[in-house]
Amino acid sequence: MIFKLKQFNLKQADSLQKMGSDSMLLGASVKGEYNQILDIGTGTGILALMMAQKNIKANVIAIEPHLLSFNEAQLNFKQSQFSNRLKIENTKLQNFKTSNKFDLIISNPPYYENSTLSQQDSRNLARHTIDLPIIDFYKYSSQLLAENGKIHLIFPYDLQKKHLHFAKQYGLYPISIINVIKENQKTIRNIITYAFNKIDDVKNDSIIISLSNGKYSEKYIELTKEFYAHDLSKK
Numbered sequence: 001m002i003f004k005l006k007q008f009n010l011k012q013a014d015s016l017q018k019m020g021s022d023s024m025l026l027g028a029s030v031k032g033e034y035n036q037i038l039d040i041g042t043g044t045g046i047l048a049l050m051m052a053q054k055n056i057k058a059n060v061i062a063i064e065p066h067l068l069s070f071n072e073a074q075l076n077f078k079q080s081q082f083s084n085r086l087k088i089e090n091t092k093l094q095n096f097k098t099s100n101k102f103d104l105i106i107s108n109p110p111y112y113e114n115s116t117l118s119q120q121d122s123r124n125l126a127r128h129t130i131d132l133p134i135i136d137f138y139k140y141s142s143q144l145l146a147e148n149g150k151i152h153l154i155f156p157y158d159l160q161k162k163h164l165h166f167a168k169q170y171g172l173y174p175i176s177i178i179n180v181i182k183e184n185q186k187t188i189r190n191i192i193t194y195a196f197n198k199i200d201d202v203k204n205d206s207i208i209i210s211l212s213n214g215k216y217s218e219k220y221i222e223l224t225k226e227f228y229a230h231d232l233s234k235k
Contacts (some may be wrong), residue, residue: 008080014068017043028224040107045073052082065092101146107153142170151194157187173198179206
């Protein structure tokens with residue numbers, strides 16, 4: 001199973017976390033230029049590859065604890081034009097050792113809590129906070145973040161209070177919030193950018209990914225057009 005994008009391809013037969021609109025939206029919404037980037041739980045490698053495309057001088061490190069996903073992402077990195085700037089390690093965030101500090105940390109982490117577990121252990125790891133509890137995400141990512149760095153991630157709206165609570169516990173404050181909404185204006189996801197410096201004027205925005213007629217919204221198409229190889233407006 002190969003998904004073709006404008007500047008790279010994704011093999012995603014074995015990865016626990018397939019490429020989806022959440023990852024595409026998360027990667028495309030990153031603003032600014034960065035030199036040292038960490039992708040936590042890379043899955044197929046989609047976010048690391050997107051960051052390498054957006055930041056032409058950046059070195060990107062990805063970590064992935066699941067061996068089959070790690071192997072697949074490693075292959076995707078090697079076959080991309082950005083291979084010399086991409087590195088991957090088969091490890092959990094809690095065990096990741098480096099002397100680097102990152103000016104951008106990006107992640108589409110596992111997010112289900114207190115919900116029915118799948119019969120498949122691998123699917124549980126991908127979608128539930130078994131291997132990476134929310135508090136651990138902030139504890140360890142805050143230690144890896146440069147003084148003026150940013151953390152950019154996506155999670156379900158009903159976990160917003162918990163994420164903000166743990167982020168604050170480790171000195172991280174939102175500087176930007178994008179609400180992913182449905183046509184009825186119900187918020188289903190948050191994309192939050194954190195920094196160590198607290199600001200009063202947090203930027204707020206919203207976006208609809210897909211409409212009830214099955215088409216993508218104009219805003220989503222415009223935001224992601226540098227990545228998709230095909231024209232989403234013709235879907």
